Amino acid sequence: MQVFDHAAVEAALDWPGLIAALRDGFASGAAIAPARQSLAIELPGGETATLLVMPAWEGGRAIGVKVVTFFPGNAAKGQATINAGYLLFDGADGHCVAAIEGDALTARRTAAASALAAEYLVRRDARVLTVVGTGQLAMAVAEAHAAVRSYDRVLVWGRSPEKAQRVARALAAKGLAAEAAADLESACRAADVVSCVTASTQPMIRGAWLRPGSHLDLIGAFKADMRESDTLAVTQARVFVDGRPGALLAGDLAQPAAEGAFDPAAIVADLAELTRGAPGRRDATERTLFKSVGLSQEDLLAAMQVAAG
Known part of the structure; x- marks a missing residue:
């Protein structure tokens, strides 16, 4: 069994x-992924943590599970806030092929999925x-988006100006024209693409801030009580998802659906449908x-690429 640490995963998964790999995997539809299991874990002091179990397989080729x-x-x-591990098994005989550091795997495949949608x-x-x-995820999504479009400016906003400056400096060191943004509204109004990677439970992005022709990439909120955008941001856009x-x-x-403001039938396409020819931007x-919550197929496809070297 091979073991891949954080550095090895990042080295194996160039953007x-x-x-x-994600484009080809979604287009082929070979990977099978049951619904992930989400378990609430009550902690001393009243806090609640979440345990997610995410399996996927491609018959005869590979089986994987992320925790x-x-x-x-x-x-x-x-x-x-998020930690993960991944086990990859041979799909032909079931033996364990690799143990993979899951944080890097998750960050890379999540950012790559948004970049694929951005294409x-x-x-x-x-x-x-x-x-x-x-x-x-902040560094990863900036790098991944920059791999599919050429950006003259990358603005980074966070509740902590010091952290935003650190991320911007790190991106600049990688060759991106990055700078910290002092004001969220101004940063959104200036943007062609807004990518959100927060654990917010209240809308942060207002639809009124997003100009015509813009793209909103919502990554951070994966539970019903988490939310990064207001209702207008959803209802004024053509909506795409990683998986419905x-x-x-x-x-x-x-x-917004519970409010009666958004009809789930209005979702235009998911990633698999986009890769198979569904119309994207018109x-x-x-x-x-683009709303993503993460798919087990993405983990499996990324893990297979890591193990293949």
């Missing part, structure tokens, strides 16, 4: 290769990317929205 913990209280302690949904002339959030069942359970879509003025 163009990973995005291409994820979400401890929202860790943010106040300066610790990672179909973001204007070719997009020049300003705003990243909302400064946690584990999971995305409709997340607050960004579930709450013109330069429409607003698009």
Whole structure:
């Protein structure tokens, strides 16, 4: 059994290769992924953590399972809120092929999925990317989006200006024209693409801030009580998702649907449908929205690429 640590995962999953692997995997539809299991874990002191179990397989080729913990209280302690591990098995005889550090795997495949969606949904002339959030995913989504579009500016906003500045400096060191944004509204109004990677339970992104032709990438909120956008941001856009069942359970879509403001039937396409020819962006003025919560297929495809070296 091979063991891949954080550095090895990042080295194996370059953005163009990973995005291409996801595109090919979704287009083929070979991977099978049951609904993930989400378990609430009550902690001493009244906090609640979440345990996610996410299996997927491609018959005769590979079987994988990711186990994820979400401890929202860790943010106040300066610790990672999400931790994960991945086991990959041979699909022909069932032996364990690899143990893979799950945080890097999750960050890379999550960002790559948004970048894949961006290939179909973001204007070719997009020049300003705003990243909302400064946690584990902020660097990855900026790099992944920059792999499919050429941005003149990357704005980073976070509740902590110091963290936003650190992320911006790190991105600048990688060659991106990144800078910290002092004001969220201004950063959104300036953006062609807004990518949100927060654990917010209240809308942060207002639809009124998003100009015609913009693309909103919603990643952070994966439960019904989590939400990064207001109702207008959803209803004014053509909505796309990574997968319908999971995305409709997340607050960004579930709450507007409960209000009667959003019809789930209005979802235009998921990632598999986009890769198979479903129409993405139609013109330069429409607003698009991509809501992702993470799919087990993405983990499996990424893990297979890691193990293949």
